[in-house]
Amino acid sequence: MKLxxxxxxxxRLYQALGITLTAVxxxxxxxxxxxxxxxxxxxxxxxxxxxxxxxxxxxxxxAALGAExxxxxxxxxxxxxxxxxARGAVLTCKATVERRGGRICFIRGETCDPEGxxxxxxxxxxxxxxx
Numbered sequence: 001m002k003l004x005x006x007x008x009x010x011x012r013l014y015q016a017l018g019i020t021l022t023a024v025x026x027x028x029x030x031x032x033x034x035x036x037x038x039x040x041x042x043x044x045x046x047x048x049x050x051x052x053x054x055x056x057x058x059x060x061x062x063a064a065l066g067a068e069x070x071x072x073x074x075x076x077x078x079x080x081x082x083x084x085x086a087r088g089a090v091l092t093c094k095a096t097v098e099r100r101g102g103r104i105c106f107i108r109g110e111t112c113d114p115e116g117x118x119x120x121x122x123x124x125x126x127x128x129x130x131x
Contacts, residue, residue, distance in 0.1 A: 003065055018047075019055050021062055026097075029063035031055055033091040033111075046087050053080055055093050056109045056122045063095040064105040064126040071131045076104065078124035088114040103127055 005021045014020070018034040033055045035047035057078055064073040095109040105128050111120040 003062065008062070013054075014058065017051050017054060019058055021059065024062050024066045026066045026068065027063070028097065029059050029066060029095045031059040031062070031093045033093070034089060035091075045089055046085060047091070049082060049086070052082070052086050052091065052111055052120050053078075055091065056080060056095070056111060056120065057124070059093040060095040060107040060109045060122065060124050061126055063097050063107050064128055066097070067100065067105075067128070069130050070105075070128045072129040073105070073126045076125040076127050078122060080120055080122040082120050084113075084117060084119045086111065086113065086119040090114055091119065098123075100128075 003024050009020050017039045018036050019031055021031045023030045035051055039047050039051045041048045057075055061073055091111050093111040095107050098108050099106045105126045107124050109122045110118050113119050
């Protein structure tokens with residue numbers, strides 16, 4: 001499936017939170033988070049943990065969708081560990097497919113602050129649907 005990132009990035013939720021998908025391949029995806037003031041708490045440039053979770057879920061699902069034979073997916077399970085406060089103007093998330101099964105795709109993700117420090121990591125499983 002050829003994903004149109006411009007079309008996906010027009011999603012109103014992603015725009016409201018400040019999430020932009022930046023790249024996708026058959027086994028990986030990446031995104032940036034420029035959190036809006038409304039999505040930041042307890043201070044500016046510190047997005048709420050739920051916003052970081054949404055960035056990771058979005059990026060990891062996009063990695064699942066990167067395979068040619070996949071038409072859709074849904075999150076089955078996503079576990080996230082917050083390692084440090086998520087601070088900075090831009091947080092980057094990278095998701096990598098660890099294994100594709102017949103219907104389940106296992107993905108690992110990391111979100112880093114502008115200095116490259118990992119602030120959150122996650123692992124998830126995604127149900128994929130074939131064309």
